[in-house]
Amino acid sequence: MLGRCAARALGALRGLREGAPPARSPGPSRRLLSSEKVSEKDHSLPKPCWSKDMRLLFDQFMKKCEDGSWIHLPSYEDIATQRSQDFSTFIHAYFPTASEQINKEKLSQGRIFTRSFEDGLGFEYVMFYNDAEKRIVCVFQGGPHLQGMPGFFHGGAIATMIDATVGMNAIVSGGIVMTANLNINFKRPIPLCSIVLINSQLDKIEGRKLLVSCNVQSVDEKILYTEATSLFIKLNPEKEFHIKELVLNSAPPA
Numbered sequence: 001m002l003g004r005c006a007a008r009a010l011g012a013l014r015g016l017r018e019g020a021p022p023a024r025s026p027g028p029s030r031r032l033l034s035s036e037k038v039s040e041k042d043h044s045l046p047k048p049c050w051s052k053d054m055r056l057l058f059d060q061f062m063k064k065c066e067d068g069s070w071i072h073l074p075s076y077e078d079i080a081t082q083r084s085q086d087f088s089t090f091i092h093a094y095f096p097t098a099s100e101q102i103n104k105e106k107l108s109q110g111r112i113f114t115r116s117f118e119d120g121l122g123f124e125y126v127m128f129y130n131d132a133e134k135r136i137v138c139v140f141q142g143g144p145h146l147q148g149m150p151g152f153f154h155g156g157a158i159a160t161m162i163d164a165t166v167g168m169n170a171i172v173s174g175g176i177v178m179t180a181n182l183n184i185n186f187k188r189p190i191p192l193c194s195i196v197l198i199n200s201q202l203d204k205i206e207g208r209k210l211l212v213s214c215n216v217q218s219v220d221e222k223i224l225y226t227e228a229t230s231l232f233i234k235l236n237p238e239k240e241f242h243i244k245e246l247v248l249n250s251a252p253p254a
């Protein structure tokens with residue numbers, strides 16, 4: 001059985017896509033047709049650019065989801081519903097000064113960084129969550145546009161996927177959080193275009209602080225590429241009632 005917080009957060013992730021009308025009426029400069037259509041795509045489902053191994057791992061984890069111990073997490077490139085507009089309002093209220101500096105026209109072009117590449121060229125990944133173990137495993141296939149040293153992934157690309165994975169673990173466990181600290185040990189370079197597993201674990205919750213660690217391993221678990229620890233801070237728990245409103249009616253079935 002999912003913890004209530006996890007259920008709410010997962011509900012939010014699903015609810016952000018479901019049921020609610022589009023939040024933003026398109027301005028004259030917004031190219032509605034292409035971006036709206038694309039933003040509906042769940043990138044965590046198999047695509048032609050996924051390698052056989054990636055597909056195999058996806059199928060293996062989906063099998064583990066059948067008894068409810070693991071949950072497949074959907075993933076979109078934009079958050080474009082009414083409830084996400086409320087989420088955005090919450091974030092901007094939390095950082096009023098920074099919010100004033102945001103170019104509001106550009107905001108409508110905002111996309112989740114990891115979902116901004118053409119299929120197969122950047123970040124291809126799917127995450128699975130285990131509530132009992134407070135773990136998220138991310139199956140990651142990096143594309144050729146993530147190169148750093150010739151033939152290997154860029155460290156920033158690895159850091160991005162680590163942040164996305166431990167961040168999702170913290171969001172599912174704690175609600176609206178931000179990365180305060182991320183420590184990474186790069187132990188072995190990761191060959192470009194290979195598939196790796198990012199295993200993350202919620203270690204501790206101390207008040208508003210969530211500590212999440214992770215490692216990046218080869219699929220056969222023989223090579224430990226990277227290790228990381230992170231600290232997430234839950235934003236303003238007094239406003240939690242508001243977050244609850246955001247996810248109201250979007251909780252997944254019990």
Ligand SMILES: CCCCCCCCCCCCCC(=O)SCCNC(=O)CCNC(=O)[C@H](O)C(C)(C)COP(=O)(O)OP(=O)(O)OC[C@H]1O[C@@H](n2cnc3c(N)ncnc32)[C@H](O)[C@@H]1OP(=O)(O)O
Binds near residue numbers: 087177179180209233
């Ligand atoms: C819902 C669905 C959403 C879907 C979205 C999907 C996207 C997925 C994206 C994936 C994820 C991507 C995620 C991203 O990319 S998040 C983007 C990168 N992160 C940021 O930009 C965050 C910038 N930092 C801040 O805004 C603030 O510092 C925050 C909000 C983090 C805390 O400022 P706030 O004013 O709120 O809190 P506080 O200062 O009173 O501190 C509170 C406590 O915490 C302790 N502390 C603070 N900092 C540190 C530190 N560095 N080391 C050690 N300790 C630290 C502090 O001492 C205090 O402890 P104590 O004195 O109480 O003991």
